[in-house]
Amino acid sequence: MTEVERKRGAAPAPTSWEYAPAPEARDIVTLRERYGHFVGGEWLEPKETYATISPASEEQLAEIGQATPEEVDLAVRAARDAFDNGWAQIPPSERAKYLFRIARILQERSREFAVLESLNGGKPSKESRDVDLPLSAAHFFYYAGWADKLEYAFPNRTPRPVGVAGQIIPWNFPLLMLAWKIAPALACGNTVVLKPAETTPLTALLFCDVVRQAELPPGVVNIVTGDGRTGGALVTHEDVDKIAFTGSTDVGKAIQRELAGTAKKLTLELGGKAANVIFDDAALDQAVEGIVNGIYFNQGHVCCAGSRLLVQESIYEPLISKLKRRLTTLRVGDPLDKNTDIGAINSRQQLDKIEELVQSGRDEGAEIYQPPCRVPEKGYWFAPTVFTNVAQSYRIAQEEIFGPVLSVLTFRTPDEAVEKANNTMYGLSAGVWTEKGSRILWMAERLRAGVVWANTYNRFDPSSPFGGYRESGFGREGGRHGLEPYLEFE
Ligand code: NAI
Ligand code: MG
Numbered sequence: 001m002t003e004v005e006r007k008r009g010a011a012p013a014p015t016s017w018e019y020a021p022a023p024e025a026r027d028i029v030t031l032r033e034r035y036g037h038f039v040g041g042e043w044l045e046p047k048e049t050y051a052t053i054s055p056a057s058e059e060q061l062a063e064i065g066q067a068t069p070e071e072v073d074l075a076v077r078a079a080r081d082a083f084d085n086g087w088a089q090i091p092p093s094e095r096a097k098y099l100f101r102i103a104r105i106l107q108e109r110s111r112e113f114a115v116l117e118s119l120n121g122g123k124p125s126k127e128s129r130d131v132d133l134p135l136s137a138a139h140f141f142y143y144a145g146w147a148d149k150l151e152y153a154f155p156n157r158t159p160r161p162v163g164v165a166g167q168i169i170p171w172n173f174p175l176l177m178l179a180w181k182i183a184p185a186l187a188c189g190n191t192v193v194l195k196p197a198e199t200t201p202l203t204a205l206l207f208c209d210v211v212r213q214a215e216l217p218p219g220v221v222n223i224v225t226g227d228g229r230t231g232g233a234l235v236t237h238e239d240v241d242k243i244a245f246t247g248s249t250d251v252g253k254a255i256q257r258e259l260a261g262t263a264k265k266l267t268l269e270l271g272g273k274a275a276n277v278i279f280d281d282a283a284l285d286q287a288v289e290g291i292v293n294g295i296y297f298n299q300g301h302v303c304c305a306g307s308r309l310l311v312q313e314s315i316y317e318p319l320i321s322k323l324k325r326r327l328t329t330l331r332v333g334d335p336l337d338k339n340t341d342i343g344a345i346n347s348r349q350q351l352d353k354i355e356e357l358v359q360s361g362r363d364e365g366a367e368i369y370q371p372p373c374r375v376p377e378k379g380y381w382f383a384p385t386v387f388t389n390v391a392q393s394y395r396i397a398q399e400e401i402f403g404p405v406l407s408v409l410t411f412r413t414p415d416e417a418v419e420k421a422n423n424t425m426y427g428l429s430a431g432v433w434t435e436k437g438s439r440i441l442w443m444a445e446r447l448r449a450g451v452v453w454a455n456t457y458n459r460f461d462p463s464s465p466f467g468g469y470r471e472s473g474f475g476r477e478g479g480r481h482g483l484e485p486y487l488e489f490e
Pocket of ligand 2: 228248
């Protein structure tokens with residue numbers, strides 16, 4: 001009998017591990033009191049402002065512009081000017097040089113960006129440092145490589161840029177989503193107006209510094225800040241040729257309705273409710289790490305999070321007790337502490353949503369497990385949570401929670417696993433854990449998801465396309481596929 005099995009029924013060990021605090025030095029970041037919009041290479045003094053805070057302390061970090069339709073219009077004009085007067089015409093190998101330069105500057109300044117990302121968004125600094133920053137730089141490196149090879153990517157099709165791209169991004173991976181949007185757009189010869197999410201504008205604003213440092217021609221990249229109203233003004237602006245949106249399914253649908261019948265191109269990357277499927281022949285300890293990474297990475301604020309765990313019945317008990325035991329070792333707290341595994345929930349609004357859905361899980365009859373953990377008094381926090389006894393009809397098995405909350409379901413046969421995994425309105429990602437290569441391929445063929453990970457989870461690479469089916473949206477980002485939404489063909 002394994003040690004874990006003997007502990008079944010008792011409180012999972014270990015109960016406490018002492019760590020000394022290991023905070024990142026915050027002073028690598030210099031904040032301004034107030035930020036405007038970055039338009040035509042200059043800072044535009046904003047007409048209206050709001051405060052951006054740190055979700056870990058609720059402390060105000062800076063005043064941010066809330067762009068009005070007139071300010072959005074100025075940004076679109078600057079982007080149009082830059083597009084018409086040079087950017088689309090310069091030799092593609094020159095465009096590539098700017099992208100390479102941006103990538104290298106991001107690497108050089110990665111610590112500064114990582115600290116700022118964690119400060120403004122609440123994610124653990126070890127994740128900003130090891131995931132967001134390296135992947136953001138990699139994205140620019142990757143698309144820099146494509147800039148002068150578009151005719152080889154699309155042989156006999158004469159690709160040309162679309163024009164001005166309006167890009168709206170969410171708060172879960174602020175700089176990385178910026179990189180996913182801006183790198184392919186510029187590589188293809190477009191100019192952009194990007195709007196970061198209202199709760200996490202600071203790394204996009206610091207990126208304006210990088211744009212200047214790289215001596216990108218003015219107006220090629222413009223950043224306007226503000227909430228959904230600013231986003232709406234960008235969507236409806238008549239001189240924008242393409243909209244790229246990542247965010248909630250509801251807003252994605254509203255944008256699609258708004259653009260129906262117009263000539264604007266559109267890509268939508270929306271929500272998910274991914275199944276992480278564990279077969280009885282999987283390496284259980286590795287699977288537990290994959291489950292933890294799948295749902296607790298970035299506080300579960302991940303569109304492709306493995307939020308539904310499908311476990312084969314014969315290994316249910318050992319797997320769940322290993323998982324619970326592992327949860328007791330996760331450290332929740334200060335995002336700037338290098339030992340933190342789970343940081344702050346991004347906003348009050350998101351915390352309310354998580355709490356509401358978790359309450360619905362209790363009310364509908366699921367069994368909740370949360371390891372004991374002490375969290376700071378201020379700020380927005382939620383303990384890592386596992387729900388067992390979950391029926392497929394429960395809201396926690398259907399709706400995207402976007403928090404550190406896992407819903408566990410079971411299955412007996414591979415067919416049943418496929419049936420349950422596909423029983424969702426989404427189709428963004430899935431995970432499969434098994435020792436058998438043939439079973440991985442069999443599952444991957446049947447799972448209706450844009451990405452299927454096998455014996456791993458939440459792995460990203462700029463050369464691999466990412467995107468969904470059904471209510472997870474359409475269009476692909478990353479890889480050669482990610483160029484297509486930013487091109488027209490003769
Ligand atoms: P949201 O979809 O409202 O926000 C995403 C972006 O869209 C932000 O930049 C926001 O300012 C902008 N936006 C909002 N309304 C808009 C409009 N009418 N027109 C144009 N742009 C608009 O997402 P929210 O409210 O922050 O989060 C709600 C839920 O959405 C989350 O709990 C989560 O389930 C899901 N979500 C999914 C994301 C993903 O990566 N797929 C990212 C963020 C949220
Ligand atoms: Mg919203």
